[in-house]
Amino acid sequence: MIVGKVTGSIVSTRKQDNLIGNKFMIVEPISSMKGSNAQVVAIDNIGAGIGEYVLVAQGSAARIGCGMQDSPIDAAIVGIIDDIGKLEK
Numbered sequence: 001m002i003v004g005k006v007t008g009s010i011v012s013t014r015k016q017d018n019l020i021g022n023k024f025m026i027v028e029p030i031s032s033m034k035g036s037n038a039q040v041v042a043i044d045n046i047g048a049g050i051g052e053y054v055l056v057a058q059g060s061a062a063r064i065g066c067g068m069q070d071s072p073i074d075a076a077i078v079g080i081i082d083d084i085g086k087l088e089k
Contacts, residue, residue: 019072
């Protein structure tokens with residue numbers, strides 16, 4: 001799981017049937033968790049907004065975390081962070 005900041009949204013009018021009705025957000029991992037990804041596109045079923053810090057699950061954990069085991073999802077916002085505390089921004 002990574003911590004990141006929502007920096008924007010993605011609009012896709014044509015997509016795989018299992019993804020219809022879902023919102024997609026652009027998440028930039030905080031610098032200590034970037035790895036090789038500068039940004040990821042994550043499905044958002046919890047209502048995160050631009051500027052909020054979020055928890056992002058990736059891989060099979062993302063599909064399980066948003067209850068869409070049979071969907072082509074690689075990243076999902078699974079929590080909105082209230083206090084980022086000592087984590088590096």
